[in-house]
Amino acid sequence: xxxxxxxxxxxxxxxxxxxxLGRPLPRGQEGVPVTPDDLELPGPETLEMAQELLDRGRPxxxxxxxxxxxxxxxxxxxxxxxxxxxxxxGVTHQMxxxxxxxxxxxxxxxxxxxxxxxxxAPARVEEVDVAGILSWADxxxxxxxxxxxxxTVVTLRQKASS
Numbered sequence: 001x002x003x004x005x006x007x008x009x010x011x012x013x014x015x016x017x018x019x020x021l022g023r024p025l026p027r028g029q030e031g032v033p034v035t036p037d038d039l040e041l042p043g044p045e046t047l048e049m050a051q052e053l054l055d056r057g058r059p060x061x062x063x064x065x066x067x068x069x070x071x072x073x074x075x076x077x078x079x080x081x082x083x084x085x086x087x088x089x090g091v092t093h094q095m096x097x098x099x100x101x102x103x104x105x106x107x108x109x110x111x112x113x114x115x116x117x118x119x120x121a122p123a124r125v126e127e128v129d130v131a132g133i134l135s136w137a138d139x140x141x142x143x144x145x146x147x148x149x150x151x152t153v154v155t156l157r158q159k160a161s162s
Contacts, residue, residue: 016031017029017030017031017032018031018032018034018060019031019032020032020057020058020060020061021058021059021060021092021095021096022060022061022063022064022092032058032061034061034064035061035064035065035068039064039065039068040068040072041065041068041069043069043073043077043125043127043128044127046065046066046068046069046081047127047128047156047157048157049062049065050062050065050066050084050088050156051155051156051157053065054088054091054153054154054156055153057095057153059088059089059091059092059095060088060089060092062088062091063085063088063089063092066081066084066085066088067081067085069081070082070084070085074123076122076123077122077123077125079112079113079115079116079122080112080113080116080122080123080125080128080130082109082112083108083109083110083111083112083113083116084109084113084128084133084156085109086105086106086108086109086112087105087106087109087110087113087133087137087154088109089105089109090102090103090104090105090106090107090108090109090140091106091153091154093105094144094150099144102140102144102150103141103144103145106137106140106141106144107137107141109137110133110134110137110138110141113130113133113134113137114134116128116130117130117131117134126158127157127158128156128157128158129155129156129157129158132155132158133154133155133156136151136154136155137154140154
């Protein structure tokens with residue numbers, strides 16, 4: 001058996017190229033660019049990059065961007081970013097044809113987000129449309145459970161008011 005790929009700290013890391021849905025490709029094939037492990041962006045830039053990736057049908061990569069923010073954000077925002085990352089993974093599962101995984105992860109993401117929809121929210125990230133995302137998540141879980149297709153693009157950001 002071949003040695004596992006390792007990062008600079010010696011942790012196992014798969015260095016194979018990835019496709020648009022994050023699946024490993026055979027070595028030597030060209031994949032899509034991946035999110036750097038050390039990515040640190042402020043909330044608004046994280047939302048912008050994640051939304052762009054979602055809009056382009058790359059939810060796995062949106063998940064990586066959201067996960068990077070989750071690992072580097074203030075404690076009071078941690079569950080919010082965790083929930084957003086879980087939603088993106090749920091969309092990834094649906095696009096890969098894994099409806100059970102999609103239902104489970106979208107539901108879990110919504111669970112993490114629900115406290116941020118209340119007046120007593122642990123933190124406010126003004127750019128995040130928590131109510132809209134929860135509405136999408138609830139409708140998506142219901143549709144998937146009923147055997148229907150879904151809109152795999154969720155809008156993360158508040159619409160600009162005029």
